[in-house]
Amino acid sequence: MARKAAAPDGRGKTADGAGESKSARTRTRILDSAAHVLSIKGYAGMRLSDVADHAELQAPAIYYYFPSREDLIEEVMWAGIADMRDHLVEVLGAASSEATPMDKIMLGVEAHLRHELDISDYTTASIRNAGQLPEKIRKRQVAEEARYGELWRKLFKEASAAGEIRDDLDLYIAQMLVFGALNWTAEWWNPRRGSLGTVVAMAQSFVREGLSPS
Amino acid sequence: MARKAAAPDGRGKTADGAGESKSARTRTRILDSAAHVLSIKGYAGMRLSDVADHAELQAPAIYYYFPSREDLIEEVMWAGIADMRDHLVEVLGAASSEATPMDKIMLGVEAHLRHELDISDYTTASIRNAGQLPEKIRKRQVAEEARYGELWRKLFKEASAAGEIRDDLDLYIAQMLVFGALNWTAEWWNPRRGSLGTVVAMAQSFVREGLSPS
DNA sequence: AAGCTTTTTGAATGTGGATTAACGTAACTC
DNA sequence: GAGTTACGTTAATCCACATTCAAAAAGCTT
Numbered sequence: 001m002a003r004k005a006a007a008p009d010g011r012g013k014t015a016d017g018a019g020e021s022k023s024a025r026t027r028t029r030i031l032d033s034a035a036h037v038l039s040i041k042g043y044a045g046m047r048l049s050d051v052a053d054h055a056e057l058q059a060p061a062i063y064y065y066f067p068s069r070e071d072l073i074e075e076v077m078w079a080g081i082a083d084m085r086d087h088l089v090e091v092l093g094a095a096s097s098e099a100t101p102m103d104k105i106m107l108g109v110e111a112h113l114r115h116e117l118d119i120s121d122y123t124t125a126s127i128r129n130a131g132q133l134p135e136k137i138r139k140r141q142v143a144e145e146a147r148y149g150e151l152w153r154k155l156f157k158e159a160s161a162a163g164e165i166r167d168d169l170d171l172y173i174a175q176m177l178v179f180g181a182l183n184w185t186a187e188w189w190n191p192r193r194g195s196l197g198t199v200v201a202m203a204q205s206f207v208r209e210g211l212s213p214s
Numbered sequence: 215m216a217r218k219a220a221a222p223d224g225r226g227k228t229a230d231g232a233g234e235s236k237s238a239r240t241r242t243r244i245l246d247s248a249a250h251v252l253s254i255k256g257y258a259g260m261r262l263s264d265v266a267d268h269a270e271l272q273a274p275a276i277y278y279y280f281p282s283r284e285d286l287i288e289e290v291m292w293a294g295i296a297d298m299r300d301h302l303v304e305v306l307g308a309a310s311s312e313a314t315p316m317d318k319i320m321l322g323v324e325a326h327l328r329h330e331l332d333i334s335d336y337t338t339a340s341i342r343n344a345g346q347l348p349e350k351i352r353k354r355q356v357a358e359e360a361r362y363g364e365l366w367r368k369l370f371k372e373a374s375a376a377g378e379i380r381d382d383l384d385l386y387i388a389q390m391l392v393f394g395a396l397n398w399t400a401e402w403w404n405p406r407r408g409s410l411g412t413v414v415a416m417a418q419s420f421v422r423e424g425l426s427p428s
Numbered sequence: 429a430a431g432c433t434t435t436t437t438g439a440a441t442g443t444g445g446a447t448t449a450a451c452g453t454a455a456c457t458c
Numbered sequence: 459g460a461g462t463t464a465c466g467t468t469a470a471t472c473c474a475c476a477t478t479c480a481a482a483a484a485g486c487t488t
Contacts, residue, residue: 023464042346044259048446060447061466069446102426131342131401132256159425166419166427173416174425176402177395184394187345194387202387205380210424211373211388212316213380236485237434262476274477275436283476 002032003083003122027065029055035076038125043073043132074137080126081144087115088151101159106204108155112182113200117189124186149175178207216246217297217336241279243269246335249290253338257287257346288351294340295358301329302365315373320418322369326396327414331403338400363389392421 020028033054037046048069052059066072091111092104099107116123126141133141156175159165165174182203189199234242247268251260262283266273280286305325306318313321330337340355347355370389373379379388396417403413 026465040346042256042258042343044256045346047444049444057465058467059445060449060468063447064465105425128345129256132254132259163427165425166423169419169425170408170412170416173408173413174420176398177417177420178425180396180398180401181391181394183398184390187394188390194384198384199387202384203391205383206388206391206424208424208426209380210420210422211319211379211383211392212422213377214428240435261474263474271435272437273475274438274479277477278435 002028003079003120026055026057030057030062030065030072031076031079032121034072035080035121035125038073038076039121039128043129046073070134070137074140076122077126077129077133077137077141078144080120080122080124081141081148083120084112084115084123084126085144085148085151087111087119088148092151100164101155101162102164102208105155105159106208108152109178109182109204109207110200113185113203114196116182116186117191117196117199127183127186152179181206217242217293217334240269240271244271244276244279244286245290245293248286249294249335249339252287252290253335253342257343260287284348284351288354290336291340291343291347291351291355292358294334294336294338295355295362297334298326298329298337298340299358299362299365301325301333302362306365314378315369315376316378316422319369319373320422322366323392323396323418323421324414327399327417328410330396330400331405331410331413341397341400366393395420 030051033051034046036054037050041047041050046069048059048062051072052062055062062072066075088108088111091107095104095107116127130141130145152175153171156165156171160167160171165171185199185203189196244265247265248260250268251264255261255264260283262273262276265286266276269276276286280289302322302325305321309318309321330341344355344359366389367385370379370385374381374385379385399413399417403410
């Protein structure tokens, strides 16, 4: 639910020797709360008072850490995808050197799903609100999305070159269809109705082979 | 972009002999506009004034046709899926009697995509806002979604029984993954960057066979 | 064209919610 | 422990809407 490291930003001068300055922790708490509310209520529906409640402080206190509601939202949306990308990079970096491109895509599917469903409200917020942001906020979001997409595009290209993706598929469209299948899980998956592992396995299988028996 | 027939409702007493009473047409215009704005701005972001602008009238006029903003939204959200379902029923009804269950699923994929991308802002509105509705509105929406899902579940069951879907796939999860791939297209597809026909073909191919060459 | 109903409007009304201002209190420094 | 800075709080302020109201237009009907 929470991010790992918050951007130091500039607040909280106190050079924290050990863990995290209290200030930084509060900032993170606000960010986490915003992500949570955003993922449920959507961009326009997010009330600063909801965020404040969830973060256990008063709404005006938010202004001590963020210049405006928009800035807060922008950071959430941006962090959502950035974290996702970091996660994927990490997973791919740890992959065995004998992994084929398709193996890597499967790892990507797992990384994407686990991050989306297990780790982060941020990602859910990013995904759900992708469509309805005002221009200003959208920009950075789009840029970050592009970086993430780029990573995948590379995976797809390699897989295609290795003959592990059918030639008749348009790579861009195929990639977007995969993203759709993955992103949509946030809308229907319920931890109580089935394990995350199962969903991951099914998604991998589906992405690779579709519905038909080979 | 527009629906075919508006619910007669009660307004517009004039027993229209020929086409459509003017009243009914205005009502539809408002509904269409609401769907449009809703699909872009989201539930909480939809301003009655935006709807009014788009429908070329003043905001208060909306109240002549709908008791409240919420009622208007509810009707849009409901109609989105209902129309989709009607469309699918129609397509399946017209299918050749020798169509296998998998053929029918392919028809469903096409129907879903064409309706979503070509015909209706309603569907986009329903899809995009599915997650962020308040309880009241949600209910009817969920019910309608269930009816639509039911139709698909039947298709999947038949296909599975006919051995056209791999046994190792959980049917519910598989269905949701397919929905995801299809629903998400509204987020990325751009008519100017590729034909609808191509997307349909790719989606069918992907759903059936996944990425891997058989 | 007077008298009815349907439709639309422009000017209130009222409220929710972001943002700001002014004021504490804790915490750290010397 | 006086002074300074960091962090929050409560009480305004201010504006953007949804909704209501009273009255004007448009349309019919005879």
